[in-house]
Amino acid sequence: MKNSNAIQDCLCDFAPLQETNLTQRLEDAKGDAKVLTFSPREQETRQRVAGATRARRLLLCLDGVPFDVIREAKTRGLFDGFNAPSRLLSPFPTMTNIALSAMLKASVPVGYESRYFDRNTRELRGGAQKYIGRRTPEKIPSTYMDELDYQEPLPFEYLVYFAPEKIFRADIQRFREKFRRAPQDRDYFAFLKGTDGLMHMRGTESLSVVLESLDRLLTEIKTFCGDETEVALFSDHGMNLEENRRVHLQTHLRRCGFQITNRLNGANDKQQVVLPAFGLIGFAALFCEEQTSPKLADALVPLEGIDFSLYRDGENIVGVKGWRGSARIHRRERDGRALYAYEQVEGDPLQLASIFRSLSEDGLMDAEGFASDEAWAERTGEHIYPDALNNLYTSIQQTRVRHPADVLVSLKDGYYYGSALFSRIVRLAATHGNAMRASTSAFLMSTHREFPNHVRGSEAQPLLRE
Ligand SMILES: [Zn+2]
Structure with missing residues (x-):
């Protein structure tokens, strides 16, 4: 791998920089969330949904947020409307694509990371080039991505490692806008990746701040959607919060x-x-x-x-x-x-x-x-x-x-x-990937359901999607 490509690596997920105007992106990322509003027509649709066999579900995945961090946030009074979190056990190596493909019973990724060894041709394949530009089908590591109603635009995956707080706030704002416009009569699945970069670069302190923003947003969503929408919040893997x-x-x-x-x-x-x-x-x-x-x-x-x-x-x-x-x-x-x-x-x-x-x-x-x-x-x-x-x-x-x-x-x-x-x-404040408890213990919690103390990642799909 050439150095010019190496510098484009994400800390863990290896999505490179593309043609991006950094200043403009950061400008876009400014500003705090406005109050959510829904039109009267959307309200009517929501009420028609309420009679379904189960509540509509907002499924929200926070990349890399460990079980212990969420449990601690709950003791501080955040995520008050949720039942106690379960340990969702992330498969080893504790990496996003491996975890989400198992948790959603999606297609098996080709390798542990985007650059991988092909056992048939017996050589290294893949890498940065495959990830430049738009998300076209051959760049999708697993079919779980097809299920996502919201994920951050590709350039942000990289920028998150340079301005993690701003990028995460912008990500929350985009998610809220898209969720607001989504049909109210079906489930919605969003993946917020900014939390992972934030912890890699800054550790847990700044994560606490963004979890507070997220808690406020979820409270707003709950106020509008009421009991007719279940919110299921989970993560793909945990994180070891020691300097590395x-x-x-x-x-x-x-x-x-x-x-x-x-x-x-x-x-x-x-x-x-x-x-x-x-x-x-x-x-x-x-x-x-x-x-x-x-x-x-x-x-x-x-x-x-x-x-x-x-x-x-x-x-x-x-x-x-x-x-x-x-x-x-x-x-x-x-x-x-x-x-x-x-x-x-x-x-x-x-x-x-x-x-x-x-x-x-x-x-x-x-x-x-x-x-x-x-x-x-x-x-x-x-x-x-x-x-x-x-x-x-x-x-x-x-x-x-x-x-x-x-x-x-x-x-x-x-x-x-x-x-x-x-x-x-970079100075790495935290990372994941190993088989130890901190990286393996992701979390799962819901406003409507309680789950067993620990749930194996490969057995999570019925809890998440059925
Ligand atoms: Zn990571």
């Missing part, structure tokens, strides 16, 4: 004798590694010859900032190697239901030993150490690695992305991997 340091992955791998390349062709004694570097995020996807995977995962263990690496270790087995040891995740199906086992090889890399024991003591584990997916999920919803076995096993299967990594790395909180140039020009 870069992990020197490429330097380390070269020292270990690997060759970093854009294409795998079996040369150099199969020591080649393809390692896309994009946004400044808490995971890394590595591609190599199949037999090289365990060796690569081993080589990463001593590197500062690496929590653990995952790789396919035979059919229905995923290997885990990290600073706390190594393990295997086994999956099998019985009577159409998934079962998982956690085999500790050395130490306890996923911190599941005590849950393993409790499942065994409660008679929920068979002689071979398998317990049902539901039993594991039920006991790990608030774990340091929420829903660890199902989530991590699936992260390197084709059900999550069409071209999954050979070695998928989850970094510790406080560390990121990504573009070297971009990391020199």
